[in-house]
Amino acid sequence: MTKKKIAEDFLKLAVAGHSNEAFRLYTGKNFRHHNVYFKGDAETLMQAMEESAKTNPNKIFTIHHILEDGNLVAVHSHVKQNLTDLGAAVVHIFRFESDKIVELWDSGQPVPNKIINENGMF
Template identity: 75%
Template sequence: MTRKEIARDFLKLAAKGHSHEAFRLHIGKKFKHHNAYFKGDADTLMLAMEESARTNPNKIFKIHHILEDDNLVAVHSHLKQSPTDLGFAVVHILKFKADKIVEFWDLGQPVPKETINENGMF
């Protein structure tokens, strides 16, 4: 698998409620993440992803762009907690060591009902 494919697989597994498998397959040793609302270790993030999937079983996660630069992969996506939710535009940045994710950032912006920008968020 390429790093882009690993990033895609990791995020899709986690969004579908398979965070344990996502972490087992794709997370490296000494993993750390940078979400301000959780401790920075793998177990905390994995359990938060699992809880999110359990709380929102009809979650929709659509990837729009994946970019790779050296050991970094950025994924631009649309995350909706339910089919009627406007959701968030999300950017995940994943840092790799060989074929394992060792560092993770996630940034999101709510999709507004009305937007001034005619190009949209995706």
């Protein structure tokens, strides 16, 4: 399985409420992340992802781009909490050791009500 496919599967499992499985299958022992709202360990992030899936069971997750460069994979996506939510553009950056995710960064930008740029966000 390619790193791009692992990153995609990891995110899709987490969004669907299966973050335990995503972490079990795809993360390495020394996993760490950089989301400023949670402690930097795997267990804390996994629990936050589980809670998010329970709170927002109708979440819509659309991947627009996946890029791979050496041991890094970037996923550009549109995440909506429900059908009426405008959502956010999100970029997840994964660092791999062999075929395991060992580090994760995420950054998001809310989709505004009025988009001035004629090219859109996606």
